[in-house]
Amino acid sequence: xxxxxxxxxxxxxxxxIAMSLQPDLSFxxxxxxxxGHGDFRYKVDTKWGNLxxxxxxxxxxxxMVMDKKGRLFMVTDEPKNNIIVxxxxxxxxxxxxxxxxxxxxxxxxxxxxEEFLWIVDNGGRVVKTDLKxxxxxxxxxxxxxxxxxxxxxxxxxxxxxxxxxxxYVADGYGSQFFLQYDRDGNFIxxxxxxxxxxxxxxxxxxxxxxxxxxxxxxxxxxxRGHNSFKRFSMEGEYLETIFLPGAFVCxxxxxxxxxxxxxxxxxxxxxxxxxxSGFVTILNEHNKVVSNPGGTEPKxxxxxxxxxxxxxxxxxxxxxxxxxxDENIYVCQWNASxxxxxxxxxx
Numbered sequence: 363x364x365x366x367x368x369x370x371x372x373x374x375x376x377x378x379i380a381m382s383l384q385p386d387l388s389f390x391x392x393x394x395x396x397x398g399h400g401d402f403r404y405k406v407d408t409k410w411g412n413l414x415x416x417x418x419x420x421x422x423x424x425x426m427v428m429d430k431k432g433r434l435f436m437v438t439d440e441p442k443n444n445i446i447v448x449x450x451x452x453x454x455x456x457x458x459x460x461x462x463x464x465x466x467x468x469x470x471x472x473x474x475x476e477e478f479l480w481i482v483d484n485g486g487r488v489v490k491t492d493l494k495x496x497x498x499x500x501x502x503x504x505x506x507x508x509x510x511x512x513x514x515x516x517x518x519x520x521x522x523x524x525x526x527x528x529x530y531v532a533d534g535y536g537s538q539f540f541l542q543y544d545r546d547g548n549f550i551x552x553x554x555x556x557x558x559x560x561x562x563x564x565x566x567x568x569x570x571x572x573x574x575x576x577x578x579x580x581x582x583x584x585x586r587g588h589n590s591f592k593r594f595s596m597e598g599e600y601l602e603t604i605f606l607p608g609a610f611v612c613x614x615x616x617x618x619x620x621x622x623x624x625x626x627x628x629x630x631x632x633x634x635x636x637x638x639s640g641f642v643t644i645l646n647e648h649n650k651v652v653s654n655p656g657g658t659e660p661k662x663x664x665x666x667x668x669x670x671x672x673x674x675x676x677x678x679x680x681x682x683x684x685x686x687x688d689e690n691i692y693v694c695q696w697n698a699s700x701x702x703x704x705x706x707x708x709x
Contacts, residue, residue, distance in 0.1 A: 396709060397674055399660065402644050402653035404691065404706035406676055410452040411436075411692075411702035418443055418457055423694040423703050425613070426684035427470040429477050429493065434684060434692060436703060437468040437481060444481070445495065450686055452705070458495035462487065467520040467532075467568075467613075480521040480529070488518055488531055501531065501547055509549055510537065520613055522569040522581070524596060530581065534567040540583060542598065553598030554583070561600035564588050568613020571596075572621075574647055582614040586626070604649050608670040609657075610635055611643065617685035619647035624680030626696060628657065628671035639672040640680035642693060642706070655691070655706055656680075677704070 398404050411423075420438040427435050433455060434448040444465045447456040460481065467482030478498060481489050488501040504510040519534030527545025538556040543549055554563050564587025572593070573579045580601060581594040589609050593601040610627040622644050627635035641657030651660035651667060656676040661668045681696040691706040 395674075397676060397706070398644075398655040399653040402655070403709050404655050405709055407452075407705040407707065408676075408701075410705035411448060412452070413446070413454055413702060415700065418446060418454065420446070420700055420702060422681065422696045423698075423701070424466050424696065425468040425682040426692055426694050426703065427468055427479075428684055428686060429470060430472070432687065434686075435468065435470070435479065435493070436694060437465050439463060439465045439484075445479075448703075450690075456494075460489065460491070460495065460497070467518070469521045469523060471523040473527075480523065482518045482521055482531070484517050484519065484535060486516055486518065488521060499547060501529070501543060504533075504541060504549075504552075507549060509541065509552065519566075520568045520584075522571050524571055524579070528596070530569050530571075532566050532569045532583070534563075534565055534584070534586075538563040538566045540566060540569060540581075540594075540598070551598055553594065558588070560603065561592070561594075563592070567611075570614045570616055572614075572616060574616065574619055582616075582621070584611055584613055584623075586610050586612065591621075591623075604645070605667065606643065606651065606670065607667060609641075609643055612681050615683050615685065617689070620652075621645040621649065622683045622685055622691065624682050624693060624695075625654075625657065625670075625672075626679045626681055630671055636672075637697075638675070638678045640677040640695070641670075641672050642677075642680055642683055642691060643670070 396403050419440050421440045424437050436446045441461050441463050443457040444459040444462050462483040464484035466484050469480040471478050479491050486503050490498040515536040517535035518531050520532040522530045529543045531541040533539045539552040539554045541552045563585040567586045568584040570582050571579050572582045582591045589606050591604040608628050609625045611623045615622045625641045628639045629635050642655040644653040646652045658673045678698040679696045682694040684692040689708045693704045
C-alpha cells in the first residue's frame with residue numbers, strides 16, 4: 363500500500379474525532395454574521411447575485427472567473443443562459459449561451475492582451491470562445507482521435523492553460539486522466555487515471571497552474587474522492603499530495619500566495635459524504651489550511667491536519683470560488699435549489 367493511501371486510511375479511520383465534529387444546528391443567521399478563521403473572516407451576502415429566474419434562470423452555478431476589467435463571468439448548465447456576467451456589486455451586465463445542457467468548467471486566458479474563455483461541457487465538449495460567446499475553436503474528443511481506446515468514458519470537467527499556451531483538460535467524471543495539448547490543439551500526453559496510487563485519481567475534478575513557488579510552475583490537480591490536491595510537473599510527473607481530510611474539494615483557485623477551493627461535501631466518518639455539507643477552504647503559501655468559512659476551524663496535531671467538516675450551514679455544495687482584487691470571495695454552488703452565487707466580503 364502506498365504512503366498517501368496509508369495516510370488516507372489512517373486519517374479517515376479516526377471515528378472518535380469524527381463523532382466529536384458535528385454541524386452547529388444552533389447556528390443563528392443574520393446580516394452581520396461573520397464566518398471563517400484567523401485573518402480570513404467574511405460577512406455573508408446570500409442575495410448578492412440574485413436575478414429574475416424567469417428571465418435568467420440557473421440550475422447549477424458551476425464556476426466563475428474574473429476578467430481584467432473586474433467583470434465576473436459565471437457558467438451554468440441552464441441552456442437558456444450558459445454564461446451570466448456580473449458586476450462586483452451583483453448587477454447583471456450580460457448573458458449568452460451555447461445551448462449546453464451540462465456546462466461545467468470555465469477558465470479565462472489572456473492571449474496578447476485579449477481574453478478568451480474555455481468552457482467545458484460534461485457531454486464531451488471543450489470549447490474556446492471570446493467574451494461575447496463567439497466560438498473560436500473546439501478540442502476533439504479523445505475517443506475520436508485515438509487517444510482513448512474503445513469503451514473508455516470521456517466526461518471532461520475542467521481546463522487550465524499554461525503560459526506557453528498548452529491546454530490541460532481534466533476528465534474528472536470520465537476515465538480520470540488529464541490530457542495535455544499544445545496551443546494548436548495537438549495532443550501531447552495524458553497522465554493520471556483511475557485508482558488509489560499516488561499518481562492516480564478518484565474524481566479528477568479540477569486543475570490549475572501553480573506559479574507561487576520559485577522555479578518551474580507546477581500543476582495542482584484535484585482528486586476529490588481522495589480529499590486532496592495532487593501536484594504534478596508540467597510534463598505530468600507526480601510530485602506530492604496535499605491531503606485535506608474530510609473535504610471533497612473542487613478545483614484549486616490560486617490568488618496571490620493563497621489557494622482557495624469550494625468543498626462540495628464534507629464527511630463525519632470514513633468515506634461518508636453528507637449532503638448539504640459544503641464550505642470553503644483556504645490554504646496559505648505553505649499549503650497549510652488557515653481558514654474554513656462555513657466549516658470547522660483547521661487544526662493540526664503533530665503536523666497532521668485533522669478532519670474538517672461543515673460547521674455553519676451557510677452553504678449546500680460549494681462548487682467553485684472566485685477571488686476579486688479586494689480578496690472577497692464569490693461562491694458558486696451545485697445542487698443548491700437553483701440559487702445564485704453568494705458573496706463573502708472580507709473583514
